[in-house]
Amino acid sequence: MPSLIKLPSSFLTFAAALLIAGCGGGGTGGSVSPNTVQLVNHSPVVAKTLATQTATVASAFSFDTSQGGTTFTDSDGDALIYSISITPSGSGLTATAAVVSGTPTTAGSYSVAVTAADGRGGSVSTSFSMTVLPQQGVPILPATAFSYSDATINLPAQFRAGAGPGAGPGAGNLAGADNTPTDNVVSNAGATLGRVLFYDKRLSVNDTVSCASCHVQANGFSDTRRFSVGFQGGLTTRHSMGLANARYYQNGRFFWDERAATAEVQVLQPIQNSTEMGSTLAQVVTKLSAQSFYGPLFTAAFGDATINSDRIARALAQFVRSIVSYRSKYDSAFVNGVANFGAALTAQEEQGRQLFEGAARCDTCHGTVAHIADSAKNNGLDAVLTDTGAGGGRFKSPSLRNIAVRAPYMHDGRFATLDQVVQHYDSGVQDSPNLAPGLRAADGSPRRLNLTAAQRQALVAFLGTLTDTALNTDPKFADPFR
Numbered sequence: 229m230p231s232l233i234k235l236p237s238s239f240l241t242f243a244a245a246l247l248i249a250g251c252g253g254g255g256t257g258g259s260v261s262p263n264t265v266q267l268v269n270h271s272p273v274v275a276k277t278l279a280t281q282t283a284t285v286a287s288a289f290s291f292d293t294s295q296g297g298t299t300f301t302d303s304d305g306d307a308l309i310y311s312i313s314i315t316p317s318g319s320g321l322t323a324t325a326a327v328v329s330g331t332p333t334t335a336g337s338y339s340v341a342v343t344a345a346d347g348r349g350g351s352v353s354t355s356f357s358m359t360v361l362p363q364q365g366v367p368i369l370p371a372t373a374f375s376y377s378d379a380t381i382n383l384p385a386q387f388r389a390g391a392g393p394g395a396g397p398g399a400g401n402l403a404g405a406d407n408t409p410t411d412n413v414v415s416n417a418g419a420t421l422g423r424v425l426f427y428d429k430r431l432s433v434n435d436t437v438s439c440a441s442c443h444v445q446a447n448g449f450s451d452t453r454r455f456s457v458g459f460q461g462g463l464t465t466r467h468s469m470g471l472a473n474a475r476y477y478q479n480g481r482f483f484w485d486e487r488a489a490t491a492e493v494q495v496l497q498p499i500q501n502s503t504e505m506g507s508t509l510a511q512v513v514t515k516l517s518a519q520s521f522y523g524p525l526f527t528a529a530f531g532d533a534t535i536n537s538d539r540i541a542r543a544l545a546q547f548v549r550s551i552v553s554y555r556s557k558y559d560s561a562f563v564n565g566v567a568n569f570g571a572a573l574t575a576q577e578e579q580g581r582q583l584f585e586g587a588a589r590c591d592t593c594h595g596t597v598a599h600i601a602d603s604a605k606n607n608g609l610d611a612v613l614t615d616t617g618a619g620g621g622r623f624k625s626p627s628l629r630n631i632a633v634r635a636p637y638m639h640d641g642r643f644a645t646l647d648q649v650v651q652h653y654d655s656g657v658q659d660s661p662n663l664a665p666g667l668r669a670a671d672g673s674p675r676r677l678n679l680t681a682a683q684r685q686a687l688v689a690f691l692g693t694l695t696d697t698a699l700n701t702d703p704k705f706a707d708p709f710r
């Protein structure tokens with residue numbers, strides 16, 4: 229039996245006082261009255277979870293883990309004290325109070341634990357995952373900018389505004405077709421910046437998608453997929469449009485349904501689209517501002533290093549308008565604006581050209597040397613419309629340049645081959661109230677061309693002469709990040 233240790237009575241009184249204080253206080257004069265309210269401390273709780281975060285090496289990052297004071301709540305109203313641990317160490321990020329910030333140095337997966345304490349013994353923790361992506365390269369650009377401006381690319385005569393008589397049948401006259409606004413003419417420095425932006429994945433919220441992900445140079449700046457894949461794997465609702473000669477779409481509107489009034493308006497929309505790039509203009513400006521290489525590019529294009537969405541729009545629109553196709557086999561028929569197709573094209577291709585510009589009248593909607601329409605038309609795809617486009621099933625058609633290398637076709641990518649497209653115009657045109665008059669027969673019914681198989685093949689062969697390999701492989705339109 230252990231012996232009892234006799235303690236002085238003064239010590240026992242002191243211990244009792246401690247016990248009372250430990251229950252939240254309230255005792256007065258060293259004795260507990262029956263009416264005393266025992267105050268209980270409530271620990272903070274997690275009220276809102278923390279989503280996975282993504283940062284990129286060498287790009288400034290900042291995240292408030294308190295989410296503006298909403299991550300944790302404390303029913304006693306205690307001020308919360310935050311502590312954060314990032315594991316493994318070495319990310320380059322640091323934590324100050326509730327904020328994780330810094331410029332990441334090491335790519336990888338990290339776990340971030342956040343603890344909120346109430347300063348009275350209560351605390352709670354939660355955590356989230358953090359992905360640090362490897363640094364995207366800096367663009368490799370020539371010491372002297374590539375040539376993009378009209379003054380430096382030397383467009384052939386049939387492409388210059390005003391080229392008219394003598395340009396050859398179907399060559400048309402591009403005067404008045406150019407939708408370049410006087411206040412955003414293509415300059416070499418502006419299009420160079422536009423090219424870098426076009427290929428920069430930082431324009432998407434998680435640095436995974438650039439404009440070029442869906443507009444592939446080798447495919448005439450379209451996508452071989454029927455629907456393109458956005459930043460989270462979601463699919464676009466329409467097929468990606470080829471971009472060559474978009475500059476010569478006379479009414480200047482953009483998208484299949486013409487919903488953007490100008491190229492400058494159009495180019496900012498994919499950035500903010502919830503399927504395509506999922507970002508905000510403010511976020512993009514912040515991200516680009518953290519990259520030291522952008523300052524000189526904005527200065528060269530616009531006179532000073534200010535980065536804003538208006539300048540981003542202007543530069544991207546300049547790059548898009550600089551994608552002019554004028555070096556196809558079809559173009560090789562022209563000398564000083566005069567065409568000799570018989571000499572440049574095979575007999576089959578020439579037969580197809582004569583159909584395209586003659587009996588089949590394809591050129592009424594895919595006209596001029598740019599092979600582009602002037603406005604949206606209903607080309608008889610459907611009797612009952614699911615997508616009404618610009619209204620009444622009217623759609624913009626991109627220029628037919630590079631058409632052979634950018635299947636599938638139409639706004640919904642419904643046709644896998646050019647043969648199917650030609651069959652559509654031959655025998656498949658559907659009636660609906662807004663069917664283009666040019667696709668009706670004299671009696672008003674949908675036009676039937678009654679082409680022979682050889683004629684259909686000739687049309688497809690002619691469309692192949694519109695492939696512009698020089699454009700589709702030109703380094704000045706290629707990815708500058710590799």
Ligand code: HEC
Pocket residue numbers: 426431437438439440441442443456457458459464465466467468469470471474481482483484485491494495496498499503504505544548624626
């Ligand atoms: C996820 C795929 C995707 C991304 C990313 C994307 N686009 Fe597109 N783009 C499309 C699709 C699909 C369309 C047609 C959409 C429609 O008409 O509704 C389109 C249409 C366009 C058009 C209209 C062409 C015309 O003649 O009317 C332009 C110009 C364009 N995109 C440029 C860009 C630029 C610049 C970027 C980057 C800022 C970009 N796109 C990013 C898929 C994409």
Ligand code: HEC
Pocket residue numbers: 470584588589590591592593594604605606607609622623624625626628631636637638639640649650653664665666667687
């Ligand atoms: C009345 C105007 C009109 C005529 C005539 C016409 N087209 Fe079209 N074409 C369009 C329109 C509008 C589209 C886009 C329709 C859509 O996607 O909804 C289109 C799309 C196309 C496409 C697919 C373009 C792409 O980027 O996917 C091809 C190829 C094409 N036409 C070839 C021809 C040929 C060949 C002829 C002659 C046999 C012809 N077109 C006659 C208006 C016309």
